[in-house]
Amino acid sequence: QVTLKESGPALVKPTQTLTLTCTLSGFSLSTGTMRVNWIRQPPGKALEWLAMIDWDDYKFYRTSLKTRLTISKDTSKNQVVLTMTKMDPIDTATYYCARGGDTYAFLLDSWGQGTLVTVSS
Amino acid sequence: EIVLTQSPGTLSSSPGERVTLSCRASQSVPNNNLAWYQQKPGQASRLLIYGASIRATGIPDRFSGSGSGTDFTLTIGRLESEDFAMYYCQHYASSPTFGQGTKVEIK
Numbered sequence: 001q002v003t004l005k006e007s008g009p010a011l012v013k014p015t016q017t018l019t020l021t022c023t024l025s026g027f028s029l030s031t032g033t034m035r036v037n038w039i040r041q042p043p044g045k046a047l048e049w050l051a052m053i054d055w056d057d058y059k060f061y062r063t064s065l066k067t068r069l070t071i072s073k074d075t076s077k078n079q080v081v082l083t084m085t086k087m088d089p090i091d092t093a094t095y096y097c098a099r100g101g102d103t104y105a106f107l108l109d110s111w112g113q114g115t116l117v118t119v120s121s
Numbered sequence: 122e123i124v125l126t127q128s129p130g131t132l133s134s135s136p137g138e139r140v141t142l143s144c145r146a147s148q149s150v151p152n153n154n155l156a157w158y159q160q161k162p163g164q165a166s167r168l169l170i171y172g173a174s175i176r177a178t179g180i181p182d183r184f185s186g187s188g189s190g191t192d193f194t195l196t197i198g199r200l201e202s203e204d205f206a207m208y209y210c211q212h213y214a215s216s217p218t219f220g221q222g223t224k225v226e227i228k
Contacts, residue, residue, distance in 0.1 A: 004165075047209055047219040063216065096166070106217040107156055109177065111166040 002026035004036075004097050004112035011118050012087050018117060022080040022097030029055050030075040035100030037108060038071065038082045040093040048093075052105055053080060060105070089119045123148055123212050127220035133228040136200050142223045144210035146191040151214045157186055157195045160207040160222075170195060171213075200225070 008020035020038070027034055038050040051071040052060045061069050070083045080097060094116045098108035124147040134140050144155065153173040160166045168177040170186035173193055183198035197204055205227050210220040 046221040047211075049217045049219070098166075101171075101213075104154060104171075104213050106211075106213040106215075107154075107168070107171055108158070108166075108211075108213075109168050113163065113165050 002099060002110045004099060004110060006095060006097050006112045006115040008095070008115055008117065010116060011120065013121050014088055014119060016087050018082075018084045018087050018091070020082045020084075020095055020097075020115065020117075022082070022112060024078045024080070024099075027099065028075070028078055029053075029073050029080065031055060033102035035102075035105045036073070036080040037098050037100050037106060038080075039096045039098060039108070040091075041096070041114070042090075042093040045093075047096075049106065050095075051082060052100060054100070054105065087119045091117070092119045093117060122216055123150065123214075123218055125210050125212060125218055125220035127208075127210060127223050129223060130221075131224045131226060133226050134200055135228045136202055138200050140197050140200060140225060142195040142197075142208055142225075144188075144193040144195070144220050146193070146212065149190045150193075150212045153189050154212055154214045155186075155188070155193050156211045156213055157184075158209045158211065159204075160209060166209075169208075197225070 003025040005023045035054040037052045053071045068085045094114040096114040098111040101107035126145045128143045155173045157170040174186045185196045
């Protein structure tokens, strides 16, 4: 059974760096064609795709946030980590990780339940 | 970037009814790479439809997708209680985007 679980701080202060971890189960990023994406959703608003990493360590970022985002993987722990610098209250959102398809990297066939991150002083 | 506009914002309906959700793209979606997802509070989102009309694994056949180019539709043939949720369309070509969602609520 494929599952993904997000973890990280519930509260961060403005200007701080956010670090989120996605723990994978039922599949491995060391397996060819596997991808993991991060998506966020501000309260009451639409989903916004953020970043993707694949089994070969290829990375792709949302253009408008590229300078603030870093995605990485730890295959030994079967985890994907997303960092976002210079957090602002507008970054308050539920952050999700999701598995990308083997043919289409951004087709999200399994999702985590998400973790709510609030940015406030 | 392709902008996806979903309508209506909220759809009030009763169990057993047929509902149709719309997703309109600002430009043609390459290869009809358009997906639909279901989202419920506290649960993992679920992929329903991809390729505009292909049901994902395990999705009941009361869910169907259609359309091409810039106009796409998700139809739920007969609403069941577990279908009351938010629904999002997404194009999954490069620089993926989502629509703003349609809430299907109980009338």
